[in-house]
Amino acid sequence: MATTPKLHNRFISDDLTAPHDFDVYEHTGFMPRRPPIHRLPPEWETWETVMQDAMRRKLKLGNRADVAEADRQESESWHATVREVPLLSIDELKMSDILLHRAHHVLTHILHFYVHSMPLSDPIIIPKSIGVPLLQVLKTLETPPVLAYSDIVLYNWTINESASAENPHSPIPTPENICVQSQFTDTEDEAVFYLTSAKIELAGAAALQLIQNTLEESLSDPGDTSSLHRIARNTVQLSVVLADLTVRLLAVRDGCDPEVFYHKIQPWISGQDGTRKWVFEGASEAGFQAPEELVGATAGQSSLIPAIDNFLGVHGHHYADNYEIPTPPASTPTPSPKPLFLKRMELYMSRPHRLCLEHISETSRMRSIVIQHADNTELREAYNNALRALRAFRDAHLRIVALYIVGPARRISAGLRANAHNVQMVGEGTGGDGLKGTGGTDLMPFLKGLRDKTTEAEICRQEKSEGS
Structure with a gap:
C-alpha cells in the first residue's frame, strides 16, 4: 500500500523491480509500467463474470425513450443476477494494489452498467453485493465510489497481440502497441476515445522526465x-x-464519431446527475457514507x-x-x-x-x-x-x-x-x-x-x- 513519500526532486522510478513513492515511471508516466491484469483471482471470479455478462448482453441505456421492451427485460434479467451475487470479502485484495485497482475497475464498471441501464422512473439502489465491497475497496484506495478516469484509461489497456508476439517478454507499452480491455459498448468509437487519452498519457511521460530533469537542475546555482x-x-x-x-x-x-460519443458513450461514464441520488444498500451498516458528489470519469482526473x-x-x-x-443570500451564514x-x-x-x-x-x-x-x-x-x-x-x-x-x-x-x-x-x-x-x-x-x-x-x- 502507498505510504507518505519523502519529498525529493526525483519522482520518476527507473527501477522496474521496486515500487515507487508516486507511481510514476520512466516509459509510461502516470500509467502502470506493466499492463494491468485481465482478471482477479478465482475467489472474485463472480465479479468478472457479471461484468463480462453485461458486455455480452449489450445492455441498453435506460434513459432512452426508444428502448424496446425486450431490451428492458434483458437489463432487468442482468440486474437480478447482480442482486444475487454473494457478498465477498476484500481482505486478501488489500495485500496488493494491483488487485485493488482491478477490483476498482470491475466493480465500478458493474456499478455504471447497473445504474445507467435502469429506467429513469426507478430509484437507484445499488445492491449490497456490489456496493459494500466497492466502498471497501475505495476506502482502501482513498477515492470516491464511482467510475473514474483511471478505470477507463490508466487501468484499461493491454499490449496488442501483434506486439506481444514480437516481444513476449514484457514489451514496453507505447502509443502504437496498446489496446483497450473493457468497454460499455461494442463500438470502435469508444475504444478510440479511451485510447486517445492513454496515448497522451504515454507520450506525456517525456514531459514528466523533462520536469524532473529541470527540478534537479534547479538545485544547482540557478544563476549559473x-x-x-x-x-x-x-x-x-x-x-x-x-x-x-x-x-x-x-x-x-x-475514429470517434461525435454523435456516437454523445449519445452512446458519455451516458455510461457519467456520474450522479443530481436528480436521482445513488443509494448504496448496506452502506450505513458497514460504516460508510457515500459522498454527495459522485463525478463520472473525466479527463480532469x-x-x-x-x-x-x-x-x-x-x-x-x-x-x-x-x-x-x-x-449566499444576505440572511444566510457565509x-x-x-x-x-x-x-x-x-x-x-x-x-x-x-x-x-x-x-x-x-x-x-x-x-x-x-x-x-x-x-x-x-x-x-x-x-x-x-x-x-x-x-x-x-x-x-x-x-x-x-x-x-x-x-x-x-x-x-x-x-x-x-x-x-x-x-x-x-x-x-x-x-x-x-x-x-x-x-x-x-x-x-x-x-x-x-x-x-x-x-x-x-x-x-x-x-x-x-x-x-
Whole structure:
C-alpha cells in the first residue's frame, strides 16, 4: 500500500523491480509500467463474470425513450443476477494494489452498467453485493465510489497481440502497441476515445522526465549561465512534447464519431446527475457514507496536465490553492469555501498521483527562476513558448468539447450531423455555457478560464523587478 513519500526532486522510478513513492515511471508516466491484469483471482471470479455478462448482453441505456421492451427485460434479467451475487470479502485484495485497482475497475464498471441501464422512473439502489465491497475497496484506495478516469484509461489497456508476439517478454507499452480491455459498448468509437487519452498519457511521460530533469537542475546555482541554458533547453523540449500531445488529442476525430460519443458513450461514464441520488444498500451498516458528489470519469482526473501546470506555475500560481465561494443570500451564514473543480478532481486520482502533484507544486521554482532572470531572453522565451504550447493544447481541448459536447447537444432538436473535421475553433462568442462535461462541470466558461490563465502566466522582461 502507498505510504507518505519523502519529498525529493526525483519522482520518476527507473527501477522496474521496486515500487515507487508516486507511481510514476520512466516509459509510461502516470500509467502502470506493466499492463494491468485481465482478471482477479478465482475467489472474485463472480465479479468478472457479471461484468463480462453485461458486455455480452449489450445492455441498453435506460434513459432512452426508444428502448424496446425486450431490451428492458434483458437489463432487468442482468440486474437480478447482480442482486444475487454473494457478498465477498476484500481482505486478501488489500495485500496488493494491483488487485485493488482491478477490483476498482470491475466493480465500478458493474456499478455504471447497473445504474445507467435502469429506467429513469426507478430509484437507484445499488445492491449490497456490489456496493459494500466497492466502498471497501475505495476506502482502501482513498477515492470516491464511482467510475473514474483511471478505470477507463490508466487501468484499461493491454499490449496488442501483434506486439506481444514480437516481444513476449514484457514489451514496453507505447502509443502504437496498446489496446483497450473493457468497454460499455461494442463500438470502435469508444475504444478510440479511451485510447486517445492513454496515448497522451504515454507520450506525456517525456514531459514528466523533462520536469524532473529541470527540478534537479534547479538545485544547482540557478544563476549559473550553463544551468540556465540547460533549464531553457528542457523547457524548449517540453513545448515539443506539448505540441505532440495536441496532435494526439485532435486525432480522436479520426475514429470517434461525435454523435456516437454523445449519445452512446458519455451516458455510461457519467456520474450522479443530481436528480436521482445513488443509494448504496448496506452502506450505513458497514460504516460508510457515500459522498454527495459522485463525478463520472473525466479527463480532469488525469494528473498529466496538472503536473505541467504546477511545474510552470500556472493558475496563480498553483490552481490547487484557488477556491470558489458561493455568494449566499444576505440572511444566510457565509458558506465554507468550496474547492474548485480541478482541486475536487484530485480526489479521483490515486493517492500517489495526488502526492506527486503536491511534490511538483512544492519543489518547482521554474516560474520564480524565469522572473528572477527575466532579462535572459533564451530562458524567458522558452518558458513563454511552453505556456503557448500549453494554451494550444487547451485550445484543442475546447475544439474537441465543441465538437463532441456542445454540437451534439444543439443538434438534438435540429436533427443535424457534423463532419468531424469541419468545426471552427471555439472563440469567446461560442455558446454552450450551460452544458456539462462528463465530469459535471459547466464546460465552456471553465475551459476558457483555464486557457486564459495559461496566457496570463506569460512573463515580460520588466517582471524581474516585480518578482525580486
